[in-house]
Amino acid sequence: MINRLRTWLFVLVFYGGSVPIVLATPITSLFGQRAFIANVYLWSRFHRIAARVTLGITTRYEGKIATEPTFYAVKHHAMFETLDLCMTLGNPVFVIKRELASIPVWGWAVQRYGAIVVDRDSNAAALRQMMREARQALAQGRSVVIFPEGTRVAQGETPPLKSGFAGLYRVLGLPVVPIAINSGAVWPKKGPKRPGVVTFLFGERIPPKLPREEIEARVHAAINVLE
Template identity: 50%
Template structure:
């Protein structure tokens, strides 16, 4: 049944997403506010498909940030990339550049507030990411980053990537770490499974801490569900 549900989910969600992308250009022409509402509606569609077809639900622990913050989240599946946009009020998101490089799409993603970063994390790529993130700082929005750099398997705890410390220093925001255990239900390969994905929001960590301390505290907090 898991394989059948996963197949049905892929057909329904990907078909709906293809339509959403085509329509999204029109909402982008109407401005950022219209586009943000449209993107939120798309993430609600994703959550509805996950709940009704896959039997996957979200449980939130802790308190959501009350103001702009750097949201440092665990990354085990695609699920949290859309759920965090649904849960949080209009956040910007750091994403791999490949997701923004479709013809004509870069303008739309930039208008919404996606911050592209190259996988190789070169000095040039990090400077470009910081420049884009600093522009968002003037909009008083939270910024979501997956500081381990890529999706990992459940239980894996790689060190944080260098770009996180640079963003932390440049943005001057408190950090809200988020532990997520989606990988056990939503593996990179194979069928998805019924169950509850926990999003555990940690206490805000103030800006201005030394690099070693902020990385240690964030690393511990986003991996808290493993212990």
């Protein structure tokens, strides 16, 4: 019951406080990309504080966080890591599903932020567009984050990687840093959230130009070490 009450309190605090922040995005965008990203950073920080105060959820980062633009492959359990990584990785660009970009106001905001929108059944032209946008993000000094399993999964689930990851890895020609996360243990897809520590484990850099089977196997193993 206590965890359920904590969860309700978080919903009231976080979503209530998020309304003015999200609605302010069209205004901050008038002052340029820097002001817009500062607003996203504010939202990310507010989310971390709300989770800590109302839910008792804190974060721990292990491993080396790169200081230069990097290609990250991240385990995905919850919204938690999406917002937290905005601040930790210096406002990276996320590869997101088309459905998320269709959400009123928020969908416009994430595209204005620079998210790379892809369809699950993308054709060749759409995939090429994704590659171009990823290169542009790196050229602007921003890291690129992809959730290679394609969607959120429950703690303990380890589905195969989607094909889009291997394509992006091949075209960018960059090393990839895998990140394992255990947020699903305290932030389940269903039911109340629980207090605890969310660990972000940054794996060793995996070199570019590996065969598809090898890179997928290494990334899959690395992002699932906390399952």
